[in-house]
Amino acid sequence: MNVGIVCYPTYGGSGVLATELGIALSKKGHKVHFISSSLPARLNTYYANIHFHEVRNLQYPLFEYTPYETALASKIVDVMTYEKLDVLHVHYAVPHASAAFMTKQILKTKGIHIPVITTLHGTDITLVGNDPSYAPVVEFSINMSDGVTAVSNSLKTDTLYRFNINKEIEVIYNFIDKTKFKREYNPELKKLFGEEDDIFLVHVSNFRPVKRIMDVIKTWEILNHENPKIKLLMIGDGPERQKAEDYCRDGKCGSIHFLGRRDGIGKLLSICDVFLMPSAKESFGLAALEAMACGVPVVSSDIGGIPEVNIQGKTGYVCGLGDVESMAKGVNAIIKDKATWEEFSQNCIAFADTFDINEVVPLYEQYYQRVINQSVKDLD
Numbered sequence: 001m002n003v004g005i006v007c008y009p010t011y012g013g014s015g016v017l018a019t020e021l022g023i024a025l026s027k028k029g030h031k032v033h034f035i036s037s038s039l040p041a042r043l044n045t046y047y048a049n050i051h052f053h054e055v056r057n058l059q060y061p062l063f064e065y066t067p068y069e070t071a072l073a074s075k076i077v078d079v080m081t082y083e084k085l086d087v088l089h090v091h092y093a094v095p096h097a098s099a100a101f102m103t104k105q106i107l108k109t110k111g112i113h114i115p116v117i118t119t120l121h122g123t124d125i126t127l128v129g130n131d132p133s134y135a136p137v138v139e140f141s142i143n144m145s146d147g148v149t150a151v152s153n154s155l156k157t158d159t160l161y162r163f164n165i166n167k168e169i170e171v172i173y174n175f176i177d178k179t180k181f182k183r184e185y186n187p188e189l190k191k192l193f194g195e196e197d198d199i200f201l202v203h204v205s206n207f208r209p210v211k212r213i214m215d216v217i218k219t220w221e222i223l224n225h226e227n228p229k230i231k232l233l234m235i236g237d238g239p240e241r242q243k244a245e246d247y248c249r250d251g252k253c254g255s256i257h258f259l260g261r262r263d264g265i266g267k268l269l270s271i272c273d274v275f276l277m278p279s280a281k282e283s284f285g286l287a288a289l290e291a292m293a294c295g296v297p298v299v300s301s302d303i304g305g306i307p308e309v310n311i312q313g314k315t316g317y318v319c320g321l322g323d324v325e326s327m328a329k330g331v332n333a334i335i336k337d338k339a340t341w342e343e344f345s346q347n348c349i350a351f352a353d354t355f356d357i358n359e360v361v362p363l364y365e366q367y368y369q370r371v372i373n374q375s376v377k378d379l380d
Helices: 013-027 068-083 095-109 135-144 153-162 211-228 241-248 288-291 323-337 338-351 359-379
Strands: 002-006 031-034 050-054 086-090 116-120 147-150 167-171 199-206 230-236 255-260 272-278 299-300 316-319
Touching: 002 013, 002 068, 002 095, 013 031, 013 086, 013 116, 013 255, 013 288, 013 359, 031 068, 031 323, 050 068, 050 147, 068 095, 086 095, 086 338, 086 359, 116 135, 116 153, 116 359, 147 153, 147 299, 147 359, 153 167, 153 211, 153 230, 199 211, 211 230, 211 241, 211 272, 230 241, 241 255, 272 288, 272 323, 299 323, 316 323, 323 338
Parallel strands: 002 031, 002 086, 031 050, 086 116, 116 147, 147 167, 199 230, 199 272, 230 255, 272 299, 299 316
Antiparallel strands: none
């Protein structure tokens, strides 16, 4: 197949999934065209069958806000016209699904048809798409897509509750590449941040407000007060990082390491003992799944699709939103007994195997073909 993929180029879950999916498809012989405002973060080397098309915005004094959606639609039209795509897969509804609809209308005037699949990732539905400024367009664009997928059952339920959707939504879970995320314990790496007998908590995110960064730090404070050997690695960057660092600059957070954005975080995850995810909104919890693949149990909020990934009492514990006391108790229940931690760690690895890229990517291939076939029938 000749597949177009539209995504955000950032470290967020939608961009990560889109990029890893495109890479996996290319390795299976499909031709993949990424269309985005800049090179996707995880597309950091060369791959056969992968092409990148940059969307360029016109800088013009009349535009207070440059019309990215228009530029994106124009770029998709260009790629479709000359590369003859079989299917266009857009990730994150805003503004990609609406740009795809505009693209379809333009291409119709040229006698060209392109089936569009929209994948919903979370905040495009529960936060941005739910805003009255965007909701009508989001609902319309989803309904005008030829196929719609969601990354969890929770997100599918949310979408059907918030919008009047007349399309069947296929749930295809997020996935991980087990060659990149596996337990590879490295004591020398651990020594860069502490001692061999230290206990490491870890959080990975884009540090947006919905990730509740201060809940991570408050959970660590409770635990560190009881046991100073408990350290915390904060991996990622975003708008809440400055607030968190300012809070720590009076010297009371000496055991917290802010590491910023990192590639190849599997090695860092592998030296850690518990992953913290106190998110206020999370359609799936890809970062938690990546940690689990590295044998790291998870203590999380019970929001959205997280309980579909973090299984209560088996791979970790889920707690009420903002309940840092319960999160600290969950961490203690895991780390205070070595046999318990090892049981949870093995459960994490086994459960993460069910989300392996080799299991999930064929589901996307089958769905692509189904949508393409149905699109051909509809034209007849």
